[in-house]
Amino acid sequence: MWRIGTPVVVLLSGTLFVVSAQSSEGTDLRPGRYDDLAGLVAAEAERYEELADQVVALNDEVADLGSQVEDDTVRRAQAEVERLRDPAGLVERTGPGVQVTLSDAPDAVIDAVPDDIEKKLLVVHQQDIQAVVNALWKGGAEAVTIAGQRIISTTGIKCEGNQVLLQGLPYPQPYVIEGVGDPGSLTSAIAEDPYLQVYREQADDPDIAVGWDLDLEDEVTAPAYDGLLGLSFARPLR
Secondary structure, three states, X not given: OHHHHHHHHHHHHHHHHHHHHHHHOOOOOOOOOOXXXXXXXXXXXXXXXXXXXXXXXXXXXXXXXXXXXXXXXXXXXXXXXXXXXXXXXXXXXXXXXXXXXXXXXXXXXHHOOOOHHHHHHHOOOHHHHHHHHHHHHHOOOOEEEEOOEEOOOOOOEEEXXXXXXXXXXXXXXXXXXXXXXXXXXXXXXXXXXXXHHHHHHHHHOOXXXXXXXXXXXXXXXXXXXXXXXXXXXXXXXX
């Protein structure tokens, strides 16, 4: 029996090797874990930029085709879209405002802390950035940017290592956050925010010294949002 079984097993194994080679086309069917976080972020950022370029081209094509349609319903829809472009963040805004800069503590301070848990207080986190953005909105900001990128209702702020991802692109610290609006109202909203009060206390503590800087600006420019506009949402079960 084994004299028959052995050749059959060898034949089947050879067949599987051939199928695997053809399927993989010379690549590893089960690659190892991707441990290079910086490389992964860079690859995702490049992919995002490619998609963004495609979206811009497609939107231009849609706008061109739509302008050629002679239909009252289409024209009303186009007028409504144009009306909503500004509130949606698709129109550049310029005016007086404020600039807030958040940064990690100096290297000397970070190196002096032996406990990794305590070191978390010495670096900027996504919730710190989000707190500033929320305070600016609460203060009546007409537009907000982070690292020069326009923030809209669907913008996600996510930490990846020592960088923050905005709309798929990585940005290192220091994080410059700007808001267009009445400087008095914006600074009051920042001053009254409980979370930012704690942050500023830690910034004044020489043992923490996380970076905080607030400047009033005569002119802040928030460029029009040019990222992806796709929405994901849940539907209720029926």
